[in-house]
Amino acid sequence: MARAISLAPNANLSAVGSRTPEKAKRFAAENGFPETVKTYGSYEAVLDDPNVAQCTCRSPRPSTHGGRWRRRRRRSTLWTGACGxxxxxxxxxxxxxxxxxxxxxxxxxxxxxxxxxxxxxxxxxxxxxxxxxxxxxxxxxxxxxxxxxxxxxxxxxxxxxxxxxxxxxxxxxxxxxxxxxxxxxxxxxxxxxxxxxxxxxxxxxxxxxxxxxxxxxxxxxxxxxxxxxxxxxxxxxxxxxxxxxxxxxxxxxxxxxxxxxxxxxxxxxxxxxxxxxxxxxxxxxxxxxxxxxxx
Missing domain, CATH: 3.30.360.10 (Dihydrodipicolinate Reductase; domain 2)
Known part of the structure; x- marks a missing residue:
């Protein structure tokens, strides 16, 4: 996805999140991201970044409880995309x-x-x-x-x-x-x-x-x-x-x-x-x- 964002003509990579700060930093270093790309040790931290959160929404964890997923989606005013x-x-x-x-x-x-x-x-x-x-x-x-x-x-x-x-x-x-x-x-x-x-x-x-x-x-x-x-x-x-x-x-x-x-x-x-x-x-x-x- 990071590579795809870089290749897409109308998108810019802003931040990378992982479950630990070390994993995020290692991923950024291994892929040669510029210093402008921020790294975070949790996904919540990514969404709390004011330059990121305005274009994203907190998505519920994938679950077999489809009804709960639908109710949360209806309450949201922002949209996400699945990786098809x-x-x-x-x-x-x-x-x-x-x-x-x-x-x-x-x-x-x-x-x-x-x-x-x-x-x-x-x-x-x-x-x-x-x-x-x-x-x-x-x-x-x-x-x-x-x-x-x-x-x-x-x-x-x-x-x-x-x-x-x-x-x-x-x-x-x-x-x-x-x-x-x-x-x-x-x-x-x-x-x-x-x-x-x-x-x-x-x-x-x-x-x-x-x-x-x-x-x-x-x-x-x-x-x-x-x-x-x-x-x-x-x-x-x-x-x-x-x-x-x-x-x-x-x-x-x-x-x-x-x-x-x-x-x-x-x-x-x-x-x-x-x-x-x-x-x-x-x-x-x-x-x-x-x-x-x-x-």
Whole structure:
């Protein structure tokens, strides 16, 4: 993100926060940040900086309690963005054009997404993503998030009727998900499956099946090459994470300078992604029983 902020033409790196002052300073030194970039030993300290807080808001810790998250978001007058970097890559728009073409793709029938990587022993013991008090959703909340988001994107963000966890979920001794799968079913018969795991070889696949065509991407979340992707066409010479920062900075600037209203697109689809993930986790906890998704 620091690199992306530096690359985005309308954003500047102002401060870095970590859980200790030493970590923040070390990160700044290792990445050669200029002396103007402040370092803080807590995230609260970053938000208390008057040059930063005016463009940010305190976001609640990720939680399965979606209702609480929604209530807090409604009370906030400022907006944050989730790191769905691939949603800002130009190839996504080209892919949507193909999926929207009834002569080439036809009607959507199913979506299958997989995001896995083999975590080492240190990661599985010490990373914040395996700590229930820091990120209780584990692999589901980390890489599973992208699987859910790409499925909803393909379905034009229409929520499924039911979500069912697949048997075989792996949890660590603290109860955090290390590996799981789920199936999603819509009322019209459309089906989606997802698999996310910290225990398997690196895979970032999505396959979208229609009545007339099939779309397959084997690096949907992070292109293996920053400067090219499976769909090649004229685009800006910036990686997708910088395009994300650029768009976020544009939205913030329009609110600050032109009194524009916040764009409701991103919080809306973020909430829907969280609703599906909450349903997957609840199904895991209930022995893979189907869970109705309520908007």
């Amino acid at each position: 970097m691939w949603m800002h890559h130009p190839r996504l728009h080209k892919m949507k054009e193909l999926l929207s073409n009834p002569h080439l793709f036809g009607q959507l029938k199913s979506v299958h997404s997989i995001f896995t990587f083999l975590a080492d022993s240190d990661y599985l013991e010490n990373n914040i993503r395996v700590k229930p008090d820091l990120d209780g959703l584990g692999a589901l909340g980390d890489i599973g998030w992208y699987c859910v988001r790409i499925i909803l994107w393909a379905a034009d963000y229409e929520l499924p009727k039911t979500v069912t966890a697949l048997p075989g979920a792996v949890l660590n001794k603290a109860g955090v998900i290390l590996s799981c799968g789920a199936s999603l079913l819509w009322e019209d018969g459309r089906l989606a499956t997802l698999e996310c795991s910290f225990l398997a070889n690196l895979t970032m696949d999505v396959t979208v099946l229609g009545t007339k065509g099939t779309l397959h991407v084997n690096d949907f979340n992070i292109p293996f090459d920053e400067t090219s992707a499976s769909f090649k066409f004229a685009t800006e010479d910036l990686p997708q994470e910088a395009l994300m920062i650029k768009e976020f900075a544009t939205l913030v600037g329009s609110i600050r300078d032109s009194s524009s209203k916040p764009d409701k697109k991103w919080p809306t689809i973020t909430r829907k992604t969280q609703l599906v993930m909450d349903a997957v986790k609840l199904s895991v906890e209930n022995g893979c029983a189907p869970v109705n998704v309520v908007n």
